[in-house]
Amino acid sequence: MSIAWVSAGGIVGLAIAYGLFRFAKLGGGDGKLIIALGMLVGPVGILIVLFxxxxxxxxxxxxxxxxxxxxxxxxPAIAAGFVGYLGFVYFVV
Known part of the structure; x- marks a missing residue:
């Protein structure tokens, strides 16, 4: 995994987390967790996690x-999304 992929995942996570924090009243800690997950799974993976x-x-x-x-x-919803992502990656990919 390259630094560009990690950065892209973090930027996508930041954009989504900021929107949820600003307009949907998601907590700041939840937003930081989404950014960290974006850096962990990449820009495509964070969309699967968010679904x-x-x-x-x-x-x-x-x-x-x-x-x-x-x-x-x-x-718990964020954790369930990440576990679903892990299952998706393990069984589908």
């Missing part, structure tokens, strides 16, 4: 609504 993260976040959101909670931790 899994969105699905897991939707499930967590429904659970939080059923419990009557307004706020919930989003790190």
């Amino acid at each position: 899994g993260m969105a699905i897991a976040g939707g499930v967590l959101s429904l659970i939080a609504m059923l419990r009557g909670q307004r706020d919930y931790a989003y790190v």
Whole structure:
């Protein structure tokens, strides 16, 4: 993995994390975790992670609504997206 690939993943992660932090009220620590994952998996991999993260976040959101909670931790959704990415890479690629 080259420094250009790591940098590109970090830039894509930064762009997405900043947008989520600024407009969707995602926490700063969650944003930094997304940037770090972008640097780990690259620019294409972070999009796969974010797809899994969105699905897991939707499930967590429904659970939080059923419990009557307004706020919930989003790190489990980020972790689930990364685990989904690992499974995708292992089984598909």
